[in-house]
Amino acid sequence: MRKMPLQPGLLALALFFSPLQAASTSDWALPLAGLPGAAVSLPAPVPAPGVLRGDFTALPAYAFGYLNDLNTRLIDASRRSVDAALFSITLKDNPDALLRAKNRGVRVRVIMDEQHVYPRADAQVKRLMSEPGIEFRTLRGTRSYGVNHNKILLCDGAAAAIGSYNWTFGATFSNFENTLVARQPVYTEGYGRYFDWMWSAARTPQQGPSPELPEGYYGQPPQDPAPSQSLNGLPVPAYLFSPGSATEERLARIIDAAAVSVDAVTFTFSSRILADAVVRARQRGVRVRFLMDTNMAKTSALAKQVFDSGAGFRWRIGRTDKGALHNKFVILDGRLLATGSFNWTVNASKNSFENLAFVSDAEVVRAYQDNFDSLYESSAVPAAGDFQAEPYGD
Numbered sequence: 001m002r003k004m005p006l007q008p009g010l011l012a013l014a015l016f017f018s019p020l021q022a023a024s025t026s027d028w029a030l031p032l033a034g035l036p037g038a039a040v041s042l043p044a045p046v047p048a049p050g051v052l053r054g055d056f057t058a059l060p061a062y063a064f065g066y067l068n069d070l071n072t073r074l075i076d077a078s079r080r081s082v083d084a085a086l087f088s089i090t091l092k093d094n095p096d097a098l099l100r101a102k103n104r105g106v107r108v109r110v111i112m113d114e115q116h117v118y119p120r121a122d123a124q125v126k127r128l129m130s131e132p133g134i135e136f137r138t139l140r141g142t143r144s145y146g147v148n149h150n151k152i153l154l155c156d157g158a159a160a161a162i163g164s165y166n167w168t169f170g171a172t173f174s175n176f177e178n179t180l181v182a183r184q185p186v187y188t189e190g191y192g193r194y195f196d197w198m199w200s201a202a203r204t205p206q207q208g209p210s211p212e213l214p215e216g217y218y219g220q221p222p223q224d225p226a227p228s229q230s231l232n233g234l235p236v237p238a239y240l241f242s243p244g245s246a247t248e249e250r251l252a253r254i255i256d257a258a259a260v261s262v263d264a265v266t267f268t269f270s271s272r273i274l275a276d277a278v279v280r281a282r283q284r285g286v287r288v289r290f291l292m293d294t295n296m297a298k299t300s301a302l303a304k305q306v307f308d309s310g311a312g313f314r315w316r317i318g319r320t321d322k323g324a325l326h327n328k329f330v331i332l333d334g335r336l337l338a339t340g341s342f343n344w345t346v347n348a349s350k351n352s353f354e355n356l357a358f359v360s361d362a363e364v365v366r367a368y369q370d371n372f373d374s375l376y377e378s379s380a381v382p383a384a385g386d387f388q389a390e391p392y393g394d
Contacts, residue, residue, distance in 0.1 A: 054079040056159040056183060062367050067165040067179045068172045071153055072097045074181070078106050078155040083195045085111040085139075085150040085353070087341075089124045089167040102133045111195070111202050113148040114140035118209040124167075129205055137202035139353060142213045142243060146351030148198070149341050152191060159183050160191040162340050162357055164267070164326050174323030176375065180339055180357065180364070186224070186238045187357060193222040194241045198353060215350055220244040229360045231257045231336050240342075242354035247342060249349075251356065252277035255332065258286055263372050264330040265291040266344040268300070274344045275302040279309045288312060291376055293325040298382075301389040302344075307382065314379035325375070329368060337365045 056077055063070050068091055075082055075097035082101050089095060089112075102108045110128050117125060117138045129136050139148040153161040163179040165171050182188065201218055203210055221244050224237035234257040240247045248271045255262060255277040262281045269275070269292060282288045288311035290303075297303040297315045307313040318324045329339035340356040341348075348354045359365065 053077055054156060054158075056155065056181070059159070059181060061181050061183075062364055063179050063181075064177070064371050067163075067177055068093045068167065070179055070181070071161060071165075071167070074153060074155045074159055074161055075101050080156050081107045081109075081154070082156075083109045083111075083152075083154040083192075083199075085148060085152040085195060085198060087113045087147065087149050087151060087166050088116050088122070089128075090122055090169050091167055091172060092124055092127075094167050095124045095127055098128065098134065099131060102131070107135070108133070109135040109137075109195075109199065111137050111139050111148060111150075111198055114138040114203075114209055115147055137199065137204055138209070139198055139202040140210050140213070141347075141352040142215045142217050143351050144212055145347055146213075146243065146353075148353040149343075149348065150198075150353050150355055151341050152195065152355060154188070154191055154195055157188055157192055160188050162191070162355060164328050164339075164341065170323065171326065174320040175318045175326040176323070177326050178329065178339065178368070178371070180359070182357065182359075186228070190222060190224060190239050191355070194239075194355065197221050197241075216244070218244060229336070229358065231332055232259050233257070236336065236358050236360075238358060239340075240356045240358075242342065242349055243351055245349075247349045247354070247356060248273045248344070248346065251330075251338065251342075254336075254338070254358075255281060255330070258332040260333040261287045261289075262330065262332060263289045263291075263369070263376075264344075265325065265327045265372060265375065267293050267324065267326050267328055268296050268343040268345050269302050270300065270345040270347070271349070272302060272346075275305050278306050278311065282309045282311045289314075289372075289376055291315065291325070291372070291379060293317065294380070295324070298386060298388050300387075304384075304387045304389050307384070307387070312376075314376055314381055316375070316379035327375075329372075331365060331369055331372060334369060335362070335365055336360050337368050339368065 071094045098108050128134050141147050151165050160182045161179050165177040165179050171177050221241035227235040227237045229236045252273045290306050290311055290313045292315050294315040294317050316325055328343050331337050337359045338356055342354040342356040
């Protein structure tokens with residue numbers, strides 16, 4: 001894979017991934033086929049080499065398919081600890097792996113979104129809640145609609161799997177999703193501090209559900225103490241965590257630093273701050289390509305705002321008729337990636353537990369760029385009359 005030059009100060013992040021990744025990731029990047037909205041079949045998985053416990057270097061650094069298998073392999077490779085902060089679970093594969101880890105003496109902690117536990121939990125969530133030796137807590141965001149929307153898997157404090165992927169049937173077989181596996185200490189340590197911060201605020205099953213909490217209740221989450229990467233002179237943190245980091249405002253400032261291109265995909269879109277940043281990029285001559293799930297975009301006034309600006313705007317559904325384009329990432333100037341659970345919404349910034357990692361490793365950015373390009377080329381260009389949204393009210 002062609003190497004791209006790094007900016008000064010970013011060299012440390014080039015060590016993020018194993019040198020084995022080029023050989024290991026091809027089995028995990030799925031081709032796109034057919035017309036926009038058509039089903040995309042999953043090729044048969046290629047057998048992967050065995051993974052030694054405590055060694056994550058043979059695992060792919062990113063994936064766009066078979067994400068449940070990737071999580072299972074990460075959990076099975078863990079020796080000391082597995083920490084998971086999750087929005088929803090319906091598939092049994094990863095819970096099975098968590099139980100195997102617990103049975104071999106690994107400490108397992110799970111933080112579930114409260115609304116997926118109370119008043120009624122899925123069978124896989126009940127399994128984890130009731131299993132002796134699994135440490136289980138719930139977490140809600142602030143106000144009436146804040147949630148724990150994270151999809152974080154931390155293994156031995158040495159690998160952090162993040163992205164858009166929920167542990168569900170739909171996410172596995174019907175949606176377009178992504179997972180990034182970070183092994184560089186700036187990410188594993190930062191996400192570890194974030195998990196511990198959430199853990200201290202989460203509730204045990206004995207405590208039951210939380211009352212509604214006011215915006216700002218949790219304070220500020222951990223921050224990157226010494227950002228080592230930048231975009232056109234603007235310092236960029238390794239991560240932003242919600243709530244409490246002003247993520248939409250800070251992401252908008254980073255978009256404002258883009259000089260060449262903005263390639264963005266989000267599932268939901270209600271942040272005027274981010275919409276305005278995208279329009280400003282278009283107005284100063286930056287190439288903008290924006291991609292959304294068809295059903296979510298049709299009713300988004302801010303999606304229509306980006307469309308009306310003259311930016312490249314397309315939409316599509318998932319791999320199947322019931323699937324969604326569920327990715328949430330943006331690539332700036334072809335050399336900085338931001339990915340995680342963070343949708344482009346006010347709620348994601350102010351009320352919900354979310355994460356966003358910024359990565360400048362050239363190989364990773366290239367892989368995400370190729371994925372974006374394939375999705376964009378297979379998507380439909382809407383007409384103005386296809387939108388059903390009411391004008392956005394301030």
